[in-house]
Amino acid sequence: MSALLWKDLRVNRLVLIIGAVLLLGPLLVGAGIRLYCLRRYGVLSEPWCDFWAETGVFSLGLSMLSLALLGGNAIACERADRSAEFLACLPPSRRLVIASKAIVVIGIGLLIWGIGLGVTYGAAALAGDVQEAVARIRGDALPAIAHTAVLLVGAGWLVSSCLSSPAIASGIGIASPILLFALLSVLKYYYGYEDLDMRFWYGTLAVGLGVTGFAGGVVHYLRRVEP
Amino acid sequence: MPVDPNSHVPIYEQIADHLRGAVAAGVYRPGEPLPSIRALALELLVNPNTVQRAYQELERQGLLYTRKGLGAFVAEGGERSARNGAAAAVRARFAEGIELGRAARMSPGSIRGAFEEQWDESTGTPEC
Amino acid sequence: MSPRGRRSAEMGDDTMTSPAIEMEELTRRFGDQTAVKGLSLAIPAGSTFGFIGPNGAGKTTTIRMLMGMLRPTAGRARILGIDVARDPAAMKQRVGYVPELHYIYRWMRVGEAVRFCRSFYRTWNDELSAELLELFELDRGKRVKHLSKGMVAKLALLLAVAHEPEVLILDEPTSGLDPIIREEFLDGVLRTLCARQRTVFFSSHTLSDVQRLADTIGILYGGQLLAVRPTDELVNGTKRIRAVLPDGAAPARPPAGTIWQRVERREWLLTVTGYTPRTLDHLREHNPVDNVEIIDVGLEEVFKDFVRGQRVSA
Numbered sequence: 001m002s003a004l005l006w007k008d009l010r011v012n013r014l015v016l017i018i019g020a021v022l023l024l025g026p027l028l029v030g031a032g033i034r035l036y037c038l039r040r041y042g043v044l045s046e047p048w049c050d051f052w053a054e055t056g057v058f059s060l061g062l063s064m065l066s067l068a069l070l071g072g073n074a075i076a077c078e079r080a081d082r083s084a085e086f087l088a089c090l091p092p093s094r095r096l097v098i099a100s101k102a103i104v105v106i107g108i109g110l111l112i113w114g115i116g117l118g119v120t121y122g123a124a125a126l127a128g129d130v131q132e133a134v135a136r137i138r139g140d141a142l143p144a145i146a147h148t149a150v151l152l153v154g155a156g157w158l159v160s161s162c163l164s165s166p167a168i169a170s171g172i173g174i175a176s177p178i179l180l181f182a183l184l185s186v187l188k189y190y191y192g193y194e195d196l197d198m199r200f201w202y203g204t205l206a207v208g209l210g211v212t213g214f215a216g217g218v219v220h221y222l223r224r225v226e227p
Numbered sequence: 228m229p230v231d232p233n234s235h236v237p238i239y240e241q242i243a244d245h246l247r248g249a250v251a252a253g254v255y256r257p258g259e260p261l262p263s264i265r266a267l268a269l270e271l272l273v274n275p276n277t278v279q280r281a282y283q284e285l286e287r288q289g290l291l292y293t294r295k296g297l298g299a300f301v302a303e304g305g306e307r308s309a310r311n312g313a314a315a316a317v318r319a320r321f322a323e324g325i326e327l328g329r330a331a332r333m334s335p336g337s338i339r340g341a342f343e344e345q346w347d348e349s350t351g352t353p354e355c
Numbered sequence: 356m357s358p359r360g361r362r363s364a365e366m367g368d369d370t371m372t373s374p375a376i377e378m379e380e381l382t383r384r385f386g387d388q389t390a391v392k393g394l395s396l397a398i399p400a401g402s403t404f405g406f407i408g409p410n411g412a413g414k415t416t417t418i419r420m421l422m423g424m425l426r427p428t429a430g431r432a433r434i435l436g437i438d439v440a441r442d443p444a445a446m447k448q449r450v451g452y453v454p455e456l457h458y459i460y461r462w463m464r465v466g467e468a469v470r471f472c473r474s475f476y477r478t479w480n481d482e483l484s485a486e487l488l489e490l491f492e493l494d495r496g497k498r499v500k501h502l503s504k505g506m507v508a509k510l511a512l513l514l515a516v517a518h519e520p521e522v523l524i525l526d527e528p529t530s531g532l533d534p535i536i537r538e539e540f541l542d543g544v545l546r547t548l549c550a551r552q553r554t555v556f557f558s559s560h561t562l563s564d565v566q567r568l569a570d571t572i573g574i575l576y577g578g579q580l581l582a583v584r585p586t587d588e589l590v591n592g593t594k595r596i597r598a599v600l601p602d603g604a605a606p607a608r609p610p611a612g613t614i615w616q617r618v619e620r621r622e623w624l625l626t627v628t629g630y631t632p633r634t635l636d637h638l639r640e641h642n643p644v645d646n647v648e649i650i651d652v653g654l655e656e657v658f659k660d661f662v663r664g665q666r667v668s669a
Contacts, residue, residue: 003474010462082458088424089452089515091475093444225426225440232566235651237591265549272541273567274403275549330597330648 004092004100008074012104015073019066023059023112027119030055049128056120060145063112065174067149070108071156072170074101075221079164084227098221102214109153113146144199147206148177154210154217161217180205230271238273242281244316250290250301251309261291261299288312373436375400375522375554376421380430383416390416392578393430398556398571400521403548405569405586406558409662413578414558415455418526421556422452434522448476451515451547455527457507459499465510466495469517476518484517491539505536512540516547523547525557529564537564544568562654566590572654574661581661582628586654593657594630598623598644608641610634615664626652626660 009016034044034051046054075098078084087097120142124130156173163169181202188196228245230238249255264282268275282299285291289308293299302308321342328338374397381394391413398404408414419425421432423443432439437446459468469488473479488495491509499507508528516523523544529537541564547553548568559565565572565586572589574581582589593614600606600621609616609625612634616625623644627634630649638644652660 003471007460007471011460081461082456083460084458085424085454086458086460089422089447089454090472091444091447225424227424230567232563233653233655235591235653237587238566239587268549269542269545272538272545274570275545276403276570326648330646332646 001096001100004096005103008100008104011077012070012073012108015066015069016108018069019063019108019112022062022066023115026055026059026062047128047133049124049130049133052123052127053120053130053133056116056124057142057145059119060113060116060142060149063116064145064149064152067109067112068152068156068173069166069170070105071153072160072168072173073166074105074157074160075217076160076164076166076169079227080166082227088227094222094224098218102218105153105157109149113149143203147203147210150210151177151180151206151213152210154213158213158217158220161221176209177206180209228271230273239277239280239284242267242271242273242278243284243312246281246285247290247309247312247316250305251313253306255301255305257301257303257305259301260297261301263298285312372400374398375402375435376404376556377433378417378421378430379432381417381420381427381432382429383413383420383425384428390578391420391427394578394580395430396573396580396583398554400554401552402570403555403568404557405565405572406556406575407560407562407565407572407658408558408575412575414575415526416578417575418524418556418558421524422447422450448478448518449520450522450524451518451520453508453511453515453523453525453528455530457511459507459511459514461500462498464496464498465493465502468499468510468514469495472514473517478520479518483519484513487513487517487543491543505532508532509536509539509543512543516543519550520547521552522554522556525555525559527558527560529559529561537561541567562658566654574658576662576665581665584628589628589657590654591651592630593626593628593652593660594634595624595626595650595652595656595660596635596638597648597650598625598638598642599646601643601645604643606642610637610641615660615667626657626664628657 030051034048038044044051078087121130124133127133152173155176156169159172160166160169184196184198184201184205187193188198230241232238234241236244246255246261255261261282262270264275264278268278271278282291282293286293286299288311289302290305290312291299292302324342325338328341333341376396376398378394378396381391382389383391394413394417406414406417416425420427421434421439423439423446426440434446435449439446460471463471465488469484473481473484491506491513493502493506493510493513499510502510512528515525525544528544529540532540544555544557545568548555555568557565557568569586571583572586573583584592600618600623602621606616606618606623606625610627612627612629613625614628616623618624623642635647635649638647
């Protein structure tokens with residue numbers, strides 16, 4: 001199993017690098033600019049606390065892209081270069097293979113969110129009053145970002161399981177939250193469901209569809225015989 | 228000794244012929260061990276069962292004997308048996324030639340004549 | 356003789372051991388095309404089976420079904436008694452497979468690929484693996500994408516045999532390889548063969564390789580087995596007969612075992628399997644022939660005549 005995990009991490013190396021850049025980039029670059037300003041001008045436009053909270057949320061938002069890539073790449077990448085056929089000649093059952101991929105995808109997802117939330121709340125807490133800071137920068141965007149992330153990964157993963165193109169899978173993954181939002185908007189404004197709670201429905205459906213997509217992708221992979 | 232899989236002579240026969248020739252020429256003397264089946268199979272790149280069949284054939288003809296766990300050894304009368312075997316192989320080749328002549332509707336006289344011509348050419352002194 | 360009848364003959368007195376590879380009415384359809392039609396075959400443990408047939412005959416499809424990589428439309432395949440559709444993981448522990456096209460992870464180094472595969476097999480032999488790495492002159496640090504085609508083929512063979520499989524399955528193993536690498540490959544396969552009770556099943560276009568290695572040969576055409584015979588019997592027991600017919604005469608009854616025949620002017624050419632002197636008697640008895648010549652044929656001609664005979668009767 002550890003060999004499979006190593007292989008899956010290595011196969012997704014580029015995606016992991018992009019993920020690291022999108023997550024840590026804004027934080028490091030932002031902090032660098034602030035330090036420079038501090039040295040140059042002696043004063044900052046906003047407190048550190050705000051900065052960490054804001055940039056943390058921003059990074060997590062940006063990381064949605066890398067999560068979509070991760071989900072879409074997971075299974076289809078080995079079909080694209082046909083290395084899945086090589087793996088099919090080896091003893092590991094399809095269950096083990098998909099388990100390894102799921103662990104990597106979910107693990108990396110949790111890692112990104114762990115770091116992002118850690119910065120948003122942790123560093124912000126060290127610098128000042130977290131709740132206030134988060135409220136000031138409209139950190140209520142966080143739940144929406146989280147729900148979107150689940151949908152992205154789930155949709156990308158499902159398509160990745162069915163097709164052999166990581167690009168299409170990631171693309172559909174990215175498109176899915178937009179489509180969901182558009183669908184709900186149409187229902188609310190065009191069909192006149194005025195009291196439709198967008199926040200609630202978007203959140204519920206995003207998570208629901210994301211988890212279902214993920215499970216569906218696993219089931220489809222297990223039932224399929226061809227690599 | 229390369230084996231020719233495309234030849235019409237079965238591979239085990241080719242192997243037997245070669246070993247027979249080697250024994251007749253004195254490369255392997257009576258009592259000396261012959262290559263193991265596995266070693267010969269790997270050297271010639273053929274199925275070990277084929278080598279085993281060749282060895283069985285030669286054992287039947289009295290050219291060699293096998294000792295369980297030790298391998299095959301040239302038999303005491305091995306050299307003589309090898310030469311007899313060679314004689315049989317020569318006759319078989321002659322038989323082929325005769326068949327060829329008959330199929331072409333050559334008379335027995337002309338077949339024999341062809342043989343004698345070839346004999347002179349092969350064994351006579353080369354002309355300048 | 357049907358393949359099943361041949362199976363009993365081949366198994367001889369060792370009927371206590373079940374066959375290493377068993378195919379029961381294996382069928383695969385792609386749309387309205389049937390690639391493999393009700394293939395039934397039993398290969399005893401310890402034998403080497405050569406699978407020959409023209410391109411598109413269904414050899415690769417059959418092998419993929421054997422390895423559980425393609426679901427049969429009908430029928431079953433068992434390797435070492437394990438149903439390949441039901442428990443492929445257990446089967447793959449004991450089977451080595453070398454496909455026709457190699458898709459080893461190109462970013463892996465040779466050493467990494469070896470360690471990767473090693474982790475999955477309980478029976479991996481480190482000594483054998485090191486020995487083969489040296490024999491095949493494979494550089495542990497080189498990435499697969501930088502290896503030549505022949506080197507990749509050798510690596511694939513190493514990964515398939517280093518865990519000492521009881522069954523080795525190869526699909527066109529030496530196609531496109533230069534003569535030197537082909538020899539190294541055959542050497543590698545033989546080392547597996549030489550170990551006790553190892554079964555080898557391979558498909559190949561290189562008929563000389565088949566003659567060297569195979570105990571039994573199966574000829575596949577249009578998804579069906581035309582013949583399953585021991586190699587010697589197929590090659591040495593098949594003869595071409597050239598008979599001369601008198602003016603205006605035609606052949607009346609070709610002897611049993613005729614797989615192909617052709618009449619041109621006064622010459623009647625036919626290829627007969629299972630040739631015995633009785634065949635000649637039968638020929639003379641039932642047909643007006645003047646002159647008869649028996650010609651030895653090699654595996655290539657036998658194979659071609661089987662296929663030609665099928666095409667004529669189709």
